[in-house]
Amino acid sequence: MATTLKQAYQPLNEQTVVELAKKLELFTDYQHIEVHEIGDGNLNLVFRLIDSVTGKSIIVKQALPYAKVVGESWPLTLDRARIESHSLKKSAEFAPEHVPEVYYTDHHLALTVMEDLSSHVILRKGLIEGIQYPHLAHHIGTFIAKSLFYTSDLYLHPYEKKELVQTFINPELCKITEDLVFTDPFYDIDTNDFPSELQDAVSELWTDTELKKRAAALKYKFLTRAEALLHGDLHTGSIFVTETTTKIIDPEFAYYGPQGFDIAHFFANIALNYAAHSFHISDPLKRSDYQGYLLGVIKDTWETFSDQYRELWKKEGVEAATKLPGFEEEILSGLFTDMIGFAGCEVIRRTIGLAHVEDLESIGDFNGQIELKKRVLKLGSDWIKKAESIKNIDEFITYIRSV
Ligand code: SR1
Ligand code: MG
Structure with a gap:
């Protein structure tokens, strides 16, 4: 070549x-x-x-x-x-x-x-079919820990980091996310896309000033915090899988942003798949088994991610702050809270904004789909407004169970 x-x-x-x-x-x-x-x-x-x-x-x-x-x-x-x-x-x-x-x-x-990754399938399709991927959580947790750490000021010389920030200046693609994820779903804007049966539930979001303020604060972090190189669009359609391998594709939205963003998008899309399985799997035992698997993916991804991030911090941290006892827990705790809010914005956006997800849209029972979408909107709104009070991954998961 x-x-x-x-x-x-x-x-x-x-x-x-x-x-x-x-x-x-x-x-x-x-x-x-x-x-x-x-x-x-x-x-x-x-x-x-x-x-x-x-x-x-x-x-x-x-x-x-x-x-x-x-x-x-x-x-x-x-x-x-x-x-x-x-x-x-x-x-x-x-x-x-x-x-x-x-x-x-x-x-x-x-x-x-x-x-060519044609031996793989798009994760979203596999999850809709109810397939379990035993290594998924470990792979995604590892990938995100390494991506965040190795592209951050914790590891890089500040000149190198700033050069990378420059390389990944991506204003137009960021603007799509700024609008479609953080602004449009919370206002009466014509990119939004939802049936009239959801109008009351949507109007409730549009008139919720506290929710809009929290979403605006999350957008502000997305606009201003150049912490690490993100994938920028890590939903389950950006991941290719086999039973044993996981490949992350399509990083055209990559830019330097807040660390909690990618893992939030992964979790939000797993949560949407969890919700959709109330309809996709009719046998209650099989459904509960599969939904249990999905919640396990979230828990294991978080645990792999946070353990590996701590390990990298301890062994390869260069920045002076990495030597301060307990500082990594402060960073991880802020990342966790941000993650919850970002996940809330993503589930709302995929339900009433532009670019919906097949998991929800393929539910054949229209009334059921509407009722489920209302519960998803409530989930997103709770995550955004209550992020500060959700203390650990089990509490985060409890919200998904309630959908
Ligand atoms: C106009 S682009 C719509 C969406 O597709 C991409 O996958 C991103 O999620 C973007 O927001
Ligand atoms: Mg894409």
């Missing part, structure tokens, strides 16, 4: 992506190459190229200059492809087993050529 392209941006299609593969010498022979556009996310084109004889396959991901989920009326920076490839490469420095390998990037064409 010695070649470099100096091509102006144009969106690829199933023909031009093969021409590109030839220029980049991605395969040795092109007679049996099959191409499929497999992107099912909100923003990008994703091509899978496979040599049907040798079985060799790769992914070519290209950013579109607009948000695919809305259409060309919503222009969106191509720079997110640069952010994504930098983030994957950074993660590969400390957790290569949890990210796809990057083979080639081109910032002009806004594309990344990377490892």
Whole structure:
């Protein structure tokens, strides 16, 4: 792959992506190459190229200059492809087993050529089908602990950290989160998306000044706290799994932000899946078994994360503050409280804002879906307003049980 392209941006299609593969010498022979556009996310084109004889396959991901989920009326920076490839490469420095390998990037064409993970499934799909992934919690807890620690001031020289902050300046993608997660769901804004049957419950949120103030405070942290490099969109659609492996994909929302944000999004999406299983699994024993598994994922992820974070702090902390007894507990406790509020914003946003989740939307019983969504809104609101009073992961989990 010695070649470099100096091509102006144009969106690829199933023909031009093969021409590109030839220029980049991605395969040795092109007679049996099959191409499929497999992107099912909100923003990008994703091509899978496979040599049907040798079985060799790769992914070519290209950013579109607009948000695919809305259409060309919503222009969106191509720079997110640069952010994504930098983030994957950074993660590969400390957790290569949890990210796809990057083979080639081109910032002009806004594309990344990377490892094909087709042997994996998107975690959200697997969870909707009721599949258990025994290593998931350990893998996610480890990935988040390493990502936060190794990109923070606790470990890096302040110059290096600030250089990374600069590399990951991502204003347009951050603005999406600022609006869609922290502002729009709490106001009557037309990006919101919910049926009229939810109007009363939604109006209750819109008139709850205390809730809006707490959400605004969380947004302020998201705007101002450059603590560590985040994935920025760590929902269960950004994770690929098999029974034994876990890969984190799609870090185009990466930026330096508050440490509790990623783990919050992971937990919020597990909680939404938990709620949806009241409908997806009818057998009460199987349902309770699966929901117990999901709560176990949250508990084990938190415990793995916090244990590993403490360990890294103790063994590899460089910043003088890491030598102060007990300071790590202060940081972890602040992170935990932030996490609860961020999780509250995410469950509300996925229920009434833009970009819903299949877990809830695939519930066939419409009235049941509405009643469940009301309970999810209450969960989100409680987490945001009561974050300070929730002292540990078991108390956080108790709220999910009540949905
Ligand atoms: C316009 S983008 C909508 C959502 O898709 C992404 O996955 C992010 O969650 C974003 O908020
Ligand atoms: Mg994504």
